[in-house]
Amino acid sequence: MNRIKLLALMLLCTIAAMAQAAADGGTRTLRSPNENMLLWFGIDGGRPCYSIAYKQRPVVKRSYLGLQLAKDKHASKKMDETDLMDGFELADSKESTFDETWKPVWGETRDIRNHYNELEVALKQRGTGRRMILRFRVYDDGVGLRYEFPQQKELNYFVIKEEKTQFAMTGDHTAWWIPGDYDTQEQETQESRLSEIRQRFHDAVNWGNSSVAVFSETGVQTALQMKSEDGLYINIHEAACIDYATMHLNLDDRTMTFESWLTPDATGMKGYMQTPCQTPWRTILVSDDARDMLSSNLILNLNEPCKIEDTSWIHPTKYCGVWWEMIVGKSAWNYTDEFPSVKLGLTDYDKAKPNGRHGATTEKVRQYIDFAAENGLDQVLVEGWNIGWEDWANMWKQDVFDFTTPYPDFDLKALNEYAHSKGVRLMMHHETSSSVVNYERHLTDAFNLMNKYGYDAVKTGYVGDIIPRGDHHFSQSMNNHYLHVVKEAAKHHIMVNAHEAVRPTGLCRTYPNLVGNESARGTEYEAFGGSRPDHTVILPFTRLQGGPMDYTPGILETQLGTWSDNPNFVHTTLAGQLALYLTMYSPLQMAADLPGNYRKYDDAFQFIRDVACDWDESIYLEAEPARYITVARKAKGTDKWFIGGKCNEDGHKSVIRLDFLDKGRTYDCTVYADAKDADYEKNPKAYVITKRKVRKGDVLRLTEARGGGFAVSLM
Template identity: 50%
Template sequence: MKIVSLLFLCIMSQITFGQELFSPSKKVAVRFELTSSGEPIYSVLYEGKEVIKPSKLGILLKDGTRLSKDFNTIDSQIKAVDETWSPVLGEQSNIRNQYNEKSFFLVQKGSNKKLTIVFRAYNEGVAFRYEFPFEKQVDYFVISDELTQFKLTGDHKTFWIPGDYDSQEYPYMETLFSEIDNNKVVMDNGIALKSIKSRFRVQSPLMMKSTKGVYLNIFEAAVVNYPVMHLDVDTSDFTLVSNLTPNAIGDKAYLRTPSVTPWRTIMVSRDARDIVASKLIYNLNEPNRIEDVSWIKPMKYVGIWWEMHVGKSTWDYAGSQNAQNAQNQDLIPSGKHGATTENTKRYIDFAATHGFDGVLVEGWNVGWEDWFGNWKEDVFDFLTPYPDFDLDEVTKYAQSKGVKMIMHHETSGSVGNYERHLDRAMDLMKKHQYPAVKTGYVGRIIPRGEYHDGQAMVNHFNFVAQRMADNKLLLNSHESTRPTGYSRTYPNFFASEAARGNEFNAWSNGNPPMHETILPFTRLLGGAMDYTPGIFEIKMSIYDASKKEQVQTTLAKQLALYVTMYSPLQMAADLPENYERYLDAFQFIKDVPLDWQESRYLEAEPGDYITVVRKDKNSENWFLGAITDEHSRTTDIQLDFLTPGKKYKATIYRDGKKAHWKENPKSYEIQSLTVSHKTKLKLKLANGGGTAISFELLNN
């Protein structure tokens, strides 16, 4: 017993020194202390140097109690964890969860309130959270503010979007930290609902790079029963302070003991690839709670969706001019409705011909005529189809073709209405064998005054995922809070939007070419995104000669996005007739898998470029995606990830010699050659361009 205790002490001495906690690699450390006035503060070190200067911690309760001073440490506890777990779907088959942890048990003089602060040190960064322990009886309390600081060491390059409580659908700004100012954001950006309450507030995840080449990312993980954290910015001393999304009366969170806050995370590395490849956010979430996961499968789909965005058809059946008739259930068809039985059959035929799993149909159900912007509570019942959409006939036709249908539930932001109808809506899905649903939350939230990022909505989004899991249904949520790794706990929550997606290119100032090089460093750290890539007809003038809007990439980059932007749910978003004109390029979308054994980020620089290779979970084939920003790029890629001694057929989909995202976006070339792990490929990416490659193992 003495030997075991001595061994334990030796191990613990390797991960702590005084109040410092080291990562397993010793490169990262977090330092915690109480000041002379009992204030908890922490700092983060990387390679022995501060990257987060001493920063305050604390919680403000609504009853006036400040859990930020007058503390004593009554105990501490340390442990080391090194485990491996397997995601149901993911970028790799196995994820290592290795960290050192230290918990500090605090008690406040005077109030005698207890607070625990838990730190974890990973090789790629630090995480910490507040815990409110249970004592003799349950204690109910309201959080008015979280006082967490992140004091930076300098004026870092920063990739940011405004701290909007209702939307993440902004193009990223790239400025120095000192230049953050929401007055610089172009507000004519196509976002329907904006709730920016401060000029100096940004969203997390916040990606930064110091002048010394150190990459930093501030985010959060496991947001459960708590509001989303935004960040208030002090540009004068390079400080960030947590800002929790309030509810309709200004409260932040209603909690009871025992409970915990989400993890606050700080990723740090000299190599940007460590940030983009990190699984820190997933590791901080609870393990999978679904026992039988056999029904959770990736899906590649097409759908009646893009044609509405480009103006070819509409979601509504009768048109807004017939809104009053819609109220009276006396619908007069406008002739432009997209979700008809016959049109759906056309998409089903296309999906069956090209081996796609599913078809999404938006606008199938009554209620679209007059809800947008009117803050109506009872818009949809999620059960009643329009007269020209025959649910039974569509179901039988899809089954005869071996194609699954994907349900669409636009809630119009009316959360109570959706929850009241949810069980019946799921019953309808199961009756017609719809395995997945895309939900939407466009517009202001009802109950009135709530925000998309508030505690109530976080609980709603998680509740829907749980109820869908109970019914063995997959969930893809749009206009939701950005994910923070909850798909580890409920892997049926397999995708969401929660960022500026591809559709903005159809009718707004669009997504600049650097947009897709930033999302993997920010939004995608917490979960898969339904970005809806694969647009081949880049310029919207093909539908209306007066339109100037366009997708701000080359066609080849649209292919590469299927690899660089991980998701087990991927849409071939363009119209079937557009793909028919480019079947040779379309082949890559048909071939690329959605679930992976292994992923390697070969090159990465936020705002500039990403090159990633992934190995199919079910074969020995690899796929590569490389994208760049508005600048052209040439790079050499060594294929040493391929199995030594084996030959592969490489099919390369690349930008044409004169391709350019704006001037000549559809120019592409396809080349096939035999390669091995010794081969070096030179990739030439056009301005706003990309390269996609499939590596098929040959029988030697």
């Protein structure tokens, strides 16, 4: 069937659906402000449904909406058997428009426009009288939709067994996906047709270490990036996930229809609700230009405005730390190899025998503080500073850390005084080992300690199975915990960088002290065997849609065996590592390598010294998922521009027109590029640095090696 016939058939199906919906109580349509995006809503046999088109091209076919409820022993039999999926009729509808420009505390741009048209559909369920509102916001680059439940006698408390939001695709798109998992996103992205997900699923899953896909062999996580045969880029994710479970997507590969699948809690239920309440937004980004996927602010805009009145203490941060040497295996988190025989806080570490490999020593941390001060870095992260690391992992142990007691060889008070004397702060580390009960019990004391010594940022961690036992990292209760930590931290003027937590959904707009997350396969995996070179040119299309990632770039000594017993290597070129400071946006950027390794490549390290973490303007110059990304950014409050380009294992040739520079200015341009013989496997550290004068309208022609990239500073 050719494309014209296929589009005609889709149009006929849509007309038929609209006719049926009209018979059930009317349809509604709404266009985006520039009229490129079209939303259609209707009721089909009592079931609410919708479809989306972009520039008169179908994107989401007729898809159904609703919630399946769990049986409630307190409800009457009649109510108990009634889901929120069908039997609805249209009670009312309202249309409105909204247009504002707001300033983020930090971000890729100084100003963000929030402009949409809104459709509010009020539904009433026949027989029960239950009321449900479907709210649609139609932007020029996508659609957000959510369920809202007014307070009502007919629906007060209810338990969600499953959410049944559908996204019916128009074809067998190319997709970039990771398998569904209730506890981790630390996986490499798969690229396949939608119809190939099932057959590739088992190859992508590490069954020995993952709770993955207990629901389906075609389950995937969001953000899901797709590309249609006719060149449309489509992304499905969620925004403002508050007091709700994280959404996965189940695919019916016969009809190419995705359906939401929520993370359960320890009881197997998906959500406990009390009206008035609402779900997170379900988001669909659409464009015929891949660059629009990266520059979209739709997910941020669907979150509430900032709730922190005074944000003066929140600041972008560039840091180094005692971390990489432990990841690689040269140093250890634990002070002794003796396992404590009694519970936390009673072990006499002063009498324990040191293992000689402990990384977080007073002497070593002083060296990192000196390095940070010499090179203009703001903070020094120290992991393994506190007692408890001897038996912290894989024990499912409730009482592990108290987050206040240092090891004997870590002088907490003296190190903070030394750091402050150098104009540097220490960054706190709270590894919870996923014992949420324990962390919440100690949280106030831990934050008070940070306030006492002048810490203003904490890296939290959730390695291991969740306690309360049986719960999952992405459940409703755990999502509430992560947000609780962020809110409590704000009271203490502390910024949060959460690792192994839930993937972000734009909450950093509402709580901008949430300056970073991990929630993906980060740089540490380069020490465990590596990630493919395309990994960092797909993450901005997927994981980074909901917020920045603490990817920990900047590994310039890419061959780990030159300084450790680790035989692995980093799967990029040295110049490609510099590019990540631009292409992997975050207000929190780590110079992750060792000070000694940076001294070996001091001329290249100059770019890390110079590059900003906060921006007035960002322009995506080139982009294609998992192939290449080139972006130019203007540093906040300055005339300085930086450009970064990163590619996959195929290499890439970039032609960069400097049309974005200010007219009449001359810039000192420094280019850090792959050498002609550079290759991420064979010759990763071959780079060249060139300098020239440039003006608006000049052109840079740069060649990226296999797995390589480039970085440019324009002063």
